[in-house]
Amino acid sequence: MNEERFTGKADIYKKYRPTYPKELLDYLYTQVGFNQDSVIADIGSGTGIFSRLLLERGSKVYCVEPNEDMRQTAEQDLSGFENFISVNGNDKNTGLADNNIDFITAAQAFHWFDRQEFKLECQRILKPGGKFMLVYNDRDDSSELIKKNYEITLKYAIDTKGHRQGGELPEKYADFFVDGICEHKIFRNDLKFDRESFIGRNLSSSHTPKEKTDPEKYHGLVRELGELFDEYSINGILNFPHFTQCYVGKV
Secondary structure (H helix, E strand, C coil): CHHHCCCCCHHHHHHHCCCCCHHHHHHHHHHHCCCCCCEEEEECCCCCHHHHHHHHCCCEEEEECCCHHHHHHHHHHHCCCCCEEEECCCCCCCCCCCCCEEEEEEECCHHHCCHHHHHHHHHHHEEEEEEEEEEEEEECCCCHHHHHHHHHHHHHCCCCCCCCCCCCCCHHHHCCCHHHCCEEEEEECCEEECHHHHHHHHHCCCCCCCCCCCHHHHHHHHHHHHHHHHHHCECCEEEECEEEEEEEECC
């Protein structure tokens, strides 16, 4: 099941997955309508990387996550926020009350959802006028480095489920929103990696092999990622072209 794909990866996910740019949060809280009184449901919240940014702005956040490892990691990290509420739920059954949510968010998670069932769940839990926002951190596919990185991870992938390329078009998501209308924003979010964090970021993906269960593939992937790092890094730092895309609208 998709819910178990990240079991055993919570620590590496928390450590190496990138966060989201301040400009995105400023946009949500100055133009979209998010505020410190907002009640937000972050669906597929994982280890709480995006949820933390909402909590830091003072909003009340229901972190809905089906994977126990990921959910427990978020509970440990976010327990200091009084507006943090952890929920064992998923896209089809959030466990939240009817008409109680101002905004629903999904960060790096929407491709795992059953769109039709999730849409019904959104319509059930959102207040009248409430909105849904999905966000992705995406690689810049125009870069030769990114193309080679993609080829390496695809070569060693345990399967292709969840193996996304960046640069998705707004039309791919528009049909989820009312009348196909959503506001699409792009924010630059270039990353800088040392060797450890570059390899770790790749290993945090659901489709990459685990050392315990598939050591041959795991060590082959690590070796080729190290070679790629050596090819493109300068003085031990790899500049990784990256951006963040956001889609907001009514469901």
